Amino acid sequence: MKPDNHTFEDGFESWVRTKHYADLNADELNLLRSEGIDEAAYTEIRTMLLALDTMEEEPVEKASDAIKDKLLEAFDRGPQKQNRRGMIFWIGGIGLAAAAAVLLFLYVLPGPQQGNKEMAIRKSAEIPNTEPQKYMREKVAAETTPNDKNQSQAPVKVEETEALQEDISLDESSRVIETCSGLPPIADISDASVEHADDFPAGSSVTVTAAPSLALMRTEVEEVKGKSKESKDDNQHLTTAMIDWLVTVY
């Protein structure tokens, strides 16, 4: 025993086994203190180490021979096969996921143009049937051909009048109605004139909306069509970019 050369491995575990706490010298006590071990802890550790020494030799745990055979077989097959097969699965999986994403993008999700139309129809249905709207609907109807009037659901061709020369559908007409009127919901006071404003109690918020002119309506139609075209172009551009990317990857 070399008290001045104690380390845990070459000394501590061995002299703990041979000495009671009372038999320890100053060096050994210092080492114990530096490890934060008091007499009680020392005794417990000593007990355990001695018990471990006297413990019956453990029976060897043997793995079955079949494991070794399997492992040698795997070793003979080599490392490459497994990796290659794994790579094929990965590439196939990624390809399928990409194809599914493209299909989803092209056929399932609504495009911006279609989305706008649906929104216009929905909002149009929500418009209260107030005088300005009635006026506008009648006005639009008056400008359509008499044959088309009865086909309420089918797209209606607008007669070539003034500057408007493009076809518009009923859906878009509805959108125009909504957009032109500005539509903060209008109180049914279409007959009210400025001089009748006193009829409302003080503090009331009264909005009087004049029916928009047909010229304004046409401008709106042009704008809507322009935006739809832009969205469509964006859509096509994005799809082309995705296809380019997939071609680059593979």
Added chain:
Amino acid sequence: MNKATALMTDEELMQRIIDRDRTAFSILYDRYSDRLMGYFMKMLWRNRELSEDLLQELFMKIARQPELFDVTRSFKAWVYTVATNLCKMEYRKAGRRGHAVSLDNAPELKAGDPGITERIDKKAFAAKLKEVLQSIDEPHKSTFVLRYFDELSLKEISEIHQCSEGTVKSRLFYTLRKIAARLPQFQHLTT
């Protein structure tokens, strides 16, 4: 079997395995399979089937990707690191499944039992120790088993657990005290 190959160090054998030497693989398996099996058994609730599965998984890694081992390092420390990581994964799985730790059927021994002195023997202590070990958390248990069953050095254990030697020491002290406190019936072994 080539005699020179049989005398090679673990690291030299691994280099041969990287070069696809079947004999080297067989020798390395024979050197480590029993002690790793024992380690898995102690760590994994004495579950033989699970231990064999993990042993196979570990050597399968060596067979398929031996280049994962850095031949400049100690193979023993590396292989026990892989084994310890496999055990940790099993602990996590067991935690998710709410696995009830199965303990050994060690004889229940109490200090006041009549004839206790006669009944307590080395075998009983070993069985009880394994039982107590199952209730100790993974890093402490693994440190204890590596040190006192597999006889690894503090340095090797610190490499396996990626911690300082000081931490290994304090874990050993803690585990020794904890086990001693749970096995008071074996106090007489030291007197």
